[in-house]
Amino acid sequence: MKTTARPPVWLLVTWGATRLLLLLFVFKVWVFPGPDVTSDVSVIYQGWFEVLRTGSFPLDDVTWQYPPAAALAILSPGLLPFLDYAHAFFCLAFLADLAAFALLGRAGRRPGRSMRGAWVWVVGVPLLGPTVYARYDVMVTAVAVAALLAGARHPRVMGALIGLGAMLKVWPALLLVGVRRWSVWLAALVSVSGLAALFAVSMPGAFAFLTFQRDRGTEVESLGSLVFHVARHHGWDGQVLLNYGSVEFVGPYVGLVSTAALFLTGMAFGWLLLWRLAATRFGTRTAADAAFVAVLMFTVTSRVISPxxxxxxxxxxxxxxxLRGSRMGLPAVLVLAASGLTLLEFPIWFSHVVQSDTLGVCLLVARNGLLVVATLVAARVLWKETAPRDTPARLPGQASRTRESSVPS
Structure with a gap:
């Protein structure tokens, strides 16, 4: 009993110490080096809050590039009227972090599970610094974690949470890539349709974000941006400007590189479709592994890789x-390493990134390189585990038993 009790104690101590540091930074008790990452909350989010509370989306603000349910995250600090907006937001981000940690810790103590997942969360989140509490992405991630962990026992809950996550920030829709149960897909469809109809009827401009997102360029931290970071040292006469809410390259050939990024995203989608058609073995880990691979692919090929x-x-x-037996350990470690480098490139040395100097370019090459390697390794693992090269033909009864033994995911 003593040996099983120790890991959770150390887990709690580590989580508490690291989260206290994050709160001290976002509350500005201590000043974190680099640009102020909390200004997005106190300026941009709070500005959206004032518009959203009137019953309309910020139609005149091109930086609003989120699905309609994102309004729930932006409005949520109103639940804590005794705090100012920014402080209330930081507290809610902290609670979302706590919820994900609690879910992973509880899951890790079940048979066939491991506490390694909780450790990855405990260690990984603070590697991003105060930025993680100054964006609503931690709230969306908590919903995605809950969805995947609910899949085995509560497929309809999984689907509903995926639908909610997709309406918060689109990417959780990728959690469906490795899901075979129609009940999960149906619950997700009902969730998305219900939320979409609710916002479309109650608030004008619910889907204006689609136009704003389409017009984005190549952000300075993306994989494609490396072309222009190098080109600036060889006579390229473009600029780095704040555009559509992020720092982007503007100038000759930017449109071409952005189009190439979209093409790579299309190729990623094609690979996922090919994998889904070729996969014959779906087990307890397949849904989580496929979701991880899909989000890695779409992150790496995106025109924007925000911290x-x-x-x-x-x-x-x-x-x-x-999940015990997972072979995603190496990609997980690579993601943790990339997160540490992300903290260095933003916010600590972001000025070097913007200037495209040696330090800034090296940081981006290392961070983005780690993400590319993590993507390739994870995709290879997923393919080998689920789509073996030589799969013997199965009798109908065998196929049926295989489906029955698979966990949705």
């Missing part, structure tokens, strides 16, 4: 390694 995107990967990696 807060890393919390998505940390959450999914944590769920993967929470």
């Amino acid at each position: 807060q995107y890393m919390v998505w990967l940390i959450g999914l990696a944590a769920v993967c390694v929470c």
Whole structure:
């Protein structure tokens, strides 16, 4: 009993110490180096809050690029009227972090599970620094973690949570990639349809975000941005500007690189479709592993890799390694390493990234390189475990028994 009791105690101590540090930074008791990452909450989010509370989406603000249920996250600090907006938001982000930690800790103590998932979350989140509490992505990630962990016992709950997550920030829809039970898909569809109809009827401009998102360029931290970071040293005459809410490259050939990124995203979708058609073995780990691979692929190929995107990967990696026998350990470690480098490139040395100097470019090459390697390794593991090269033909009865023994996911 003593040996099984120790890990949770150390887990709690580590979580408490690291989260206290994050709160001290976002509450500005201590000042974190680099630009102020909390300004997005006190300026942008609070500005949206004032518009949303009138019953309309911020239609004149191109930085609003989120699905309609994101309004729930932005309005949520109103639940704590005794705090100012920013402080209330930080407290709610902290609670979302706590919820994900509690879910992973509880899951890790069940048969066939491991506490490694909780450790990945405990270690990974503070590697992103105060940014993680100054964006609503940690709330979305908590919903995604809950969805994946609910899949085995409560498939309809899983589907409903995936639908909610997709309406908060789109990417949780990728959790359906490795799901075979129609009950999960149906619950997700009902959830999305219900929320979409509710917001479309009650608040004008619910889907204006689609236009704003379409017009984004190549952000300075993305994989494609490396082309322009290098090109600036060889006569390229473009600029780095704040555009559509992020720091992007603007100038010759930016549109071409952005189109190439979309093409790579299309290729990623094609690979996932091919994998789904070829996969023959779906087990307890398949849904989490497939979700991790899908989000890695779409993050790496995106025109934008904002620092807060890393919390998505940390959450999914944590769920993967929470399942005993998972072979996603190496990709999870690579994601943790990439998260540490992300903290260095933003906010600590973001000025070097913007200037495209040697330090900034090296940080981006290392961080994005780790993400590319993690994606390739994770995709290879998923394929080998679920789509073996030589799969013997199965009798109808055998196929039926296989389906019955598989956990949805």
